[in-house]
Amino acid sequence: MNQYEIAVIPGDGIGKEVVPAAIRVIDTLTDIHGGLSFKWTSFPWSCEYYLEHGAMMPEDGIQTLRNFDQIFLGAVGMPNLVPDHVSLWGLLIKIRREMQQSINVRPAKLLNGLASPLRDPEPFDLIVVRENSEGEYSEIGGRMHSGSDEMAIQSAVFTRKGTERAMRYAFDLAKKRRQHVTSATKSNGISHSMPFWDDVFKDVLKDYPDIATTSNHIDALAAFFVMKPHVFDVIVASNLFGDILTDLGGAIMGSIGIAPAANLNVERTLPSMFEPVHGSAPDIAGKGVANPLGQIWTGKLMLDFMGYEDLGKLLLDAIEHVLVSGIKTRDLGGRATTEDVTSAVIEYLKSCG
Ligand code: NAI
Numbered sequence: 001m002n003q004y005e006i007a008v009i010p011g012d013g014i015g016k017e018v019v020p021a022a023i024r025v026i027d028t029l030t031d032i033h034g035g036l037s038f039k040w041t042s043f044p045w046s047c048e049y050y051l052e053h054g055a056m057m058p059e060d061g062i063q064t065l066r067n068f069d070q071i072f073l074g075a076v077g078m079p080n081l082v083p084d085h086v087s088l089w090g091l092l093i094k095i096r097r098e099m100q101q102s103i104n105v106r107p108a109k110l111l112n113g114l115a116s117p118l119r120d121p122e123p124f125d126l127i128v129v130r131e132n133s134e135g136e137y138s139e140i141g142g143r144m145h146s147g148s149d150e151m152a153i154q155s156a157v158f159t160r161k162g163t164e165r166a167m168r169y170a171f172d173l174a175k176k177r178r179q180h181v182t183s184a185t186k187s188n189g190i191s192h193s194m195p196f197w198d199d200v201f202k203d204v205l206k207d208y209p210d211i212a213t214t215s216n217h218i219d220a221l222a223a224f225f226v227m228k229p230h231v232f233d234v235i236v237a238s239n240l241f242g243d244i245l246t247d248l249g250g251a252i253m254g255s256i257g258i259a260p261a262a263n264l265n266v267e268r269t270l271p272s273m274f275e276p277v278h279g280s281a282p283d284i285a286g287k288g289v290a291n292p293l294g295q296i297w298t299g300k301l302m303l304d305f306m307g308y309e310d311l312g313k314l315l316l317d318a319i320e321h322v323l324v325s326g327i328k329t330r331d332l333g334g335r336a337t338t339e340d341v342t343s344a345v346i347e348y349l350k351s352c353g
Pocket residue numbers: 014018074075076077078079084092256257258275276277278279280281282283284289290291292294329331
């Protein structure tokens with residue numbers, strides 16, 4: 001029996017509703033299939049914690065988290081009481097940086113039972129691998145002068161180590177999928193960093209002779225996400241390009257309430273963090289109507305990363321089954337509650353044995 005220690009940070013708003021729901025689902029799955037179990041340890045770090053203690057997490061919070069195998073997070077944010085940059089930088093970004101979670105992964109898939117805003121799309125199933133630690137989101141630069149002389153400079157930083165790490169992760173992922181990697185570039189317009197990106201891509205692909213590759217400029221790639229998302233398998237992108245593409249990927253699926261994400265420490269020397277794409281949704285918090293499927297799908301990403309892909313697949317099957325059966329929360333046009341959807345997922349998992 002493999003036992004794993006998971007740090008749980010439900011956070012604020014609907015995070016406190018969908019995280020317990022997803023934990024019940026995952027516990028059902030591990031109870032049925034045996035071989036592994038999760039020991040969940042919950043931390044109240046959130047905006048509520050901030051209002052009481054003046055910080056999003058205690059001084060030794062990062063030290064505490066280091067002892068866990070993974071981190072399972074809901075969402076943080078109480079925009080009326082705590083500025084968003086405080087909640088974001090005080091917890092999420094701090095964890096991503098301190099734990100060297102250098103890759104962000106977000107899948108987008110046309111799910112059975114869920115309407116995409118695209119008209120009659122062919123089935124698509126893609127994953128964006130986003131470099132999560134450097135690139136365009138660097139702290140190098142500054143502002144000077146004022147008035148009509150005012151200027152700002154921000155430098156993009158691309159290291160061979162960081163670029164190669166993201167690309168190798170994408171290729172290794174493609175090996176387990178449909179054997180194709182697309183590189184998001186812009187070497188026609190950006191004359192130093194993007195030709196470098198292309199060079200590293202060409203170097204890395206030599207180690208993966210069985211994987212087919214395409215290189216697309218980011219502007220064309222964005223259009224293809226709308227026109228023909230079914231042609232993609234794994235896409236590797238810089239921090240900025242990946243940020244924009246992943247939002248588009250979430251949008252073509254149909255609802256922010258179902259989109260999952262993972263921040264990965266690919267060296268596996270420190271815990272990775274699994275969190276849905278959506279925020280704390282203050283407009284519906286406390287009403288019991290939040291869609292738990294994004295958090296549940298996030299659980300699938302955690303199982304996949306830990307090597308339990310067979311269990312991960314069962315979770316996604318369960319999500320699709322419940323969508324097809326029409327048990328949907330309000331964001332998907334239905335009337336079901338968080339509890340209705342969660343119970344339906346659990347019943348399906350039990351029925352599969
Ligand atoms: P949001 O994702 O919380 O909500 C946007 C809209 O989508 C709302 O109408 C909400 O009701 C709906 N929605 C989101 N998730 C849903 C779900 N699971 N089920 C049903 N409906 C859902 O984004 P918003 O309103 O911009 O941000 C609210 C707070 O969350 C802010 O404080 C923001 O900073 C924070 N936030 C935190 C994130 C995180 O912790 N990773 C990510 C995004 C926002």
